[in-house]
Amino acid sequence: MDLSHIRGIVFDKDGTLFGFNATWTVWAKTFLTDLAKGNLQIATDLGQAIGYDFEAEAFLPTSVAIAGTPEDIADALLPHVPDRSKKDLIWVMNVAASEAPQAEVTPLAAFLSKLRDRGLMLGVATNDAEMPARTHLRSANIEGQFAFIAGSDSGFGGKPSAGQLQAFCQQVGLTPDEVLMVGDSSHDIAAGRALGCLTCGVLTGLAARKDLEQIADFVLPDISHLLVALGKGIEADQ
Known part of the structure; x- marks a missing residue:
């Protein structure tokens, strides 16, 4: 597959x-424990509500937290915490999220710089909140490597809708067919396909290769493989 036409x-x-x-x-364990005021049984029950196994410290493949927005997660929790408002839940959730540790899948500063050196415009579209x-x-x-950053609360909606991608195209002056959407979930791929972008699945989330291969134009182990794929075509990288 030739990717020479990709500009963003x-x-x-x-x-x-x-x-x-x-x-x-880490976020789930901290957030749910605080929400349960330290009560392990309540925290476990709250975890079940959002598809998080508290004992195994792992998300279920069907968890709303994998591709959902903070609003989606709050909606799942609200019936179990009637003393909290949705607005309050989202605020506490976002604060906990901002403090969660990050593990780069590849040294990101160097990787993104190489993409920008090729003249590519870069953006982020996440179902996390923008803050x-x-x-x-x-x-x-x-942060400064990206020409566009949108969360689910940035005014463009969340994935699988294509509003964030459409806003990216408008902001940087590209057409959808010049843009590659890269993500680890079906929501990411659906958003790209909805707008007519090329789509790439990566295996650094919880989705299996077989599931992403059914919907994405191509699948790579992680984003670092894009450097080869963009220069030589997909077949050279697999």
Whole structure:
């Protein structure tokens, strides 16, 4: 597959730029324990509500936290915490998310610089809120590498809708067929396909290769393989 026409790349954040488990298992355990006021049984029950196995410290493949927005997660938790408002839940959730550790899937500053040296415009489209997303990017010293950063609360909606990608195209002056959407979940791929972008699945989230291969134009082990794929074609990198 020839990628020579690609002039912009939009990345998902969690599970794509940063490893999913290293960040969000810590977030879930901390956030749910605080929400349960230290009661392990209540924290375990809250974990079940969002598809998180508290004992195993792992997310289930069907967890709303994998590709959902903070609003989606809050909706799943609200019936179990009737004393909390949705607005309050989202605020506490976002603060905890901004403090969660980040594990880069590859040295991101150098990787993104190489992409920009090729003349590519870069963006981030995440279902996380914009505030913790920018905190994570800033902590890795890469916020300035992106011409566009959008969270689910930035005014463009969240994935699988294509609003964030459409806003990226408008901001940087590209057409959808010139843009590659890279992500680890079906929501990422669906958003790209909805707008007519080329799509790349990566295996640094929780989705299996066989599932991503059914919907993405191509699948790579992680984003670092894009450097070869963009220069020589997909077949050279697999």
